[in-house]
Amino acid sequence: MSDRNAYWRRNLRYVMILLTVWFFVSYGCGILFADTLDGIQIAGFKLGFWFAQQGSIYVFVALIFIYVYLMNRLDRQFDVDEREGGQ
């Protein structure tokens, strides 16, 4: 049981960290600090505008794949992954 708890706590920590990034790029860079970031221009993009219409979406995709990688590793470490052939 304690193993299960440790597994779950690690899972929650990963989720917290990833959701913090999720919040930061969308609500942070895309909305709250967007006006400040708009002062920085890269090519034709104001940076806040770029985060709102492009950047946040790329980060979202990356976050899910990082989560998948972390969780698959965690499943194996705690020996709770789905067994091969048992599907």
Add this chain to the structure above:
Amino acid sequence: MTVQAWTFVLVAASFTLYIGVAVWSRASTTGDFYVAGGKVNPVLNGMATAADWMSAASFISMAGLISFMGRDGSVYLMGWTGGYVLLALLLAPYLRKFGKYTVPDFVGDRYYSQVARIVAVLCAIFVSFTYVAGQMRGVGIVFSRFLDVGINQGVLIGMGIVFFYAVLGGMKGITYTQVAQYCVLIFAYLVPAIFISMIVTGHVVPQVGFGAELQDGTGYLLERLDGLSAELGFTQYTSGVKSTLDVFAITAALMVGTAGLPHVIVRFYTVPRVAAARISAGWALVFIALLYTTAPAVAAFARTNLLNTVSNRPYAEMPSWFTNWEDTGLIRFEDKNGDGTIQYVGDPAANELTIDQDIMVLANPEIARLPNWVVGLVAAGGLAAALSTAAGLLLVISTAVAHDLLKKGLNPKITEAQELITARIAAGVAVVIAGYFGIDPPGFVAQVVAFAFGLAASSFFPAIVMGIFSKRMNRAGAIAGMIVGITFTAAYIVYFKFISPDLNTAEHWWFGISPEGAGTIGMLLNFAVAIAVAAFTAPPPEEIQQLVEDIRVPRGAGEAHEMLL
């Protein structure tokens, strides 16, 4: 060949493809019908989820919406993609481990309550019907503009196709048809986008062209667009008019609503394993992002082309697409000062041109003078987007009726064969009702979409998340939370949209949050009420706490699923 001939050929070819796929993959068991036998490859499931999710609204309306809203359009881009992060991290793997078929299944079992199940079923049906009506309308618009058959016949043809493969194939047929539809729709979206990007900025990748300099040497696209907008008295393209808090609330409502929509959640029951459910959400977002990062670029190109083509030009010199869309009533020109020239300006008193935002994507290839086959391709893509979403929604409705209401509610003794027949009949009836809404849309269809997201955000999402992450959450808390969340959100939207539309302005909204963002307040209320009520009532029974323990670890998911099917 003419535009119409190309459209006919491409639409007919794509429909033949869908029917072929449907016949090849028809369902024979309820497991096939509800969750495609639970054996779908995660990449294909990601594609199917993307097609399921991206509706006529994403394909036809979104870029147009952004084109007219500029910066404020960002809420749709972030809102409709960010929800997949929530889905992947908080819902998909656990619901897959739980097994079973539907969202009401989870809510009913986790909260050991028939009432909770029924509330969930009714929400699922309402949300799905709202959505499906919009899809049928989209089908009608495409048919009437490009094939000259009239909106009503267009809707009937669309109904026939969806009926054929949703009723015959169930989830299995729908999933594989959606894979084909994704390929058609993304191809149809990217081809004109790439063409226009090359013409306007000289860059092949629209996402790069979006931030590049214009070919005609007038500086960066976005700066030029800001300049043009300011000149004509519109808000600058890269600045918004909505308040920060409202943008925040709308984005959150759309994100959480996305994660709570039953037709999206159910996709994650169709993969063989928990690990597959996680990665499948990732693939879905990759396929969605392909369209969603292209859309704002298309919006900016379209806006620039439009302003250059129509602003201060003589009406008599307008190209044929202009008059064609005028015939459908979606473009209106009223020569207020009688000078024969189109004044398209921000000031409503002087403005002479009204353009429906829904036509921007469809008209874009013609505005940019692309070859005829591209125009036909866009029509086929729009139909693919509308049909794939309609089919997914119809399946949720038929499952809700046959599985959740009948099998788990009214008559548990029903045999598998009878359940399958009921599901097919329910899908058939749902197609007919949806078609009726498509032909004779109640004026409030567009308004009601805010409803669908608001309700999903304020009901399902908190109930499911707490059901997984809190062992202490019990029946009383969840039901109280769902009822308060839904009631508040529905009341807020109904009040401002239907009862007192004249008060629907920022100074009357609570905290300046518009009805589109009401789901966010509803969600917070749901969480607060549920936690408070649960604290003062008995914890859930031992076996429910065990169930929660169990869905938190992946091992055993495949086996449980095998037994169930």
